[in-house]
Amino acid sequence: MDYELSPEQAKMQRDIDAFCRSEIAPRAGILDACPRSEVGRRMKENLKTLARAGWFEPGHKENSLDLVEVYLAGEAVAKACPSTCLSARASAFLCAGGIRTFGTDAQKSAYLPPLLRAEQIGAFAWSEPQAGSDVQAIASTARKDGASWRISGRKDIVVNAPIADVILVLAYHDAQAGAEGDMSIFIVEKGAAGLTISDPLETMGMRGAPISTVTLQNCEASGILGDIPGEGYVQHRSMLNMGCIGVAALCVGVGTACMEISNAYAKERTAFGKRIGMYQEVGFKLADMFTYNDLGRMLALKAAWAINTNDPEAPVLAACAKLFASEAATRIAGWGMQIFAGHGYLAGSHMERLYRDARFGEICEGTSEMQRSLIARTELDRFLQAGQADSGSAFVA
Numbered sequence: 001m002d003y004e005l006s007p008e009q010a011k012m013q014r015d016i017d018a019f020c021r022s023e024i025a026p027r028a029g030i031l032d033a034c035p036r037s038e039v040g041r042r043m044k045e046n047l048k049t050l051a052r053a054g055w056f057e058p059g060h061k062e063n064s065l066d067l068v069e070v071y072l073a074g075e076a077v078a079k080a081c082p083s084t085c086l087s088a089r090a091s092a093f094l095c096a097g098g099i100r101t102f103g104t105d106a107q108k109s110a111y112l113p114p115l116l117r118a119e120q121i122g123a124f125a126w127s128e129p130q131a132g133s134d135v136q137a138i139a140s141t142a143r144k145d146g147a148s149w150r151i152s153g154r155k156d157i158v159v160n161a162p163i164a165d166v167i168l169v170l171a172y173h174d175a176q177a178g179a180e181g182d183m184s185i186f187i188v189e190k191g192a193a194g195l196t197i198s199d200p201l202e203t204m205g206m207r208g209a210p211i212s213t214v215t216l217q218n219c220e221a222s223g224i225l226g227d228i229p230g231e232g233y234v235q236h237r238s239m240l241n242m243g244c245i246g247v248a249a250l251c252v253g254v255g256t257a258c259m260e261i262s263n264a265y266a267k268e269r270t271a272f273g274k275r276i277g278m279y280q281e282v283g284f285k286l287a288d289m290f291t292y293n294d295l296g297r298m299l300a301l302k303a304a305w306a307i308n309t310n311d312p313e314a315p316v317l318a319a320c321a322k323l324f325a326s327e328a329a330t331r332i333a334g335w336g337m338q339i340f341a342g343h344g345y346l347a348g349s350h351m352e353r354l355y356r357d358a359r360f361g362e363i364c365e366g367t368s369e370m371q372r373s374l375i376a377r378t379e380l381d382r383f384l385q386a387g388q389a390d391s392g393s394a395f396v397a
Contacts, residue, residue, distance in 0.1 A: 078253025083208025095122025326361030
């Protein structure tokens with residue numbers, strides 16, 4: 001097996017890492033601490049900075065997404081500023097990526113150029129107060145009104161909603177008919193009648209990412225993604241499977257940032273006449289940080305490659321990557337806090353911000369419990385089939 005990135009991928013990784021260190025990382029603390037009323041403006045500046053340098057485009061191919069490139073870009077941005085990674089991902093991957101993968105040629109021509117230049121910002125609204133991981137429980141509905149569709153419902157915790165120009169909205173055509181044939185993703189544009197965006201929500205971590213509630217009251221949609229009603233459930237499931245790669249990238253980026261600042265601090269801080277990195281208790285934590293980050297990266301890249309090559313194992317591999325990388329980030333941030341001790345616990349410190357940000361990975365876009373459920377169900381089905389095959393062979397014999 002060849003684990004090496006291509007020369008082009010390696011160069012992209014170096015270039016975006018260097019760019020984010022100089023242009024994005026210095027703003028991360030300011031973005032985290034600024035008032036909610038300023039978050040949107042500052043984030044739009046960050047997104048435009050990334051887009052001008054071409055860093056909204058990695059992964060975008062003619063009619064598909066290259067998940068290896070998506071991963072590499074995501075980790076580099078997340079290491080510099082997790083909030084910026086979350087917001088960029090919502091626009092360039094979830095919204096623009098959904099249009100790239102499932103949209104018509106006309107939809108791609110209309111929306112992709114401004115989204116990838118950050119002239120417009122995108123969002124994807126599916127979660128509701130009573131429907132998160134259980135997407136079939138959503139209550140939002142759409143009805144046909146002549147040639148157009150009108151949506152009614154409420155979506156919560158929508159990343160980029162306060163600054164979004166284009167929102168993809170998941171809704172039922174007929175809530176009684178079942179998800180797989182009667183759910184679609186609708187395209188809703190900023191300023192549509194009946195569309196209301198709440199003030200930005202306060203969050204524990206990822207405070208630089210603008211997040212709010214979206215309310216739709218008989219809101220007119222600009223169209224259905226792909227122009228074929230009833231494809232929304234499959235489209236949403238596909239985007240979240242691929243989205244596991246982006247969340248893993250976010251988590252490994254956070255973990256790597258924790259490791260780097262902890263390593264630097266361990267070389268500078270002294271206790272009892274020695275640099276604390278010389279003590280085994282600290283050295284072991286740094287070793288574990290490196291190991292967990294490397295394992296998370298390998299799992300994510302393996303899953304990304306599986307999605308790119310249409311491997312049937314891709315969904316469970318993506319779930320494994322998201323599960324491991326997200327829980328690893330939480331552990332790594334905890335070890336970093338122990339190394340920094342009281343200085344890490346101070347509000348506004350780099351370690352304190354990363355500690356808050358790290359927790360997001362385990363709960364977003366399918367909790368750890370949901371990932372374990374998917375993995376267990378897949379493996380149980382596999383063993384059941386193998387057992388049936390063995391039983392059949394024994395019976396024939």
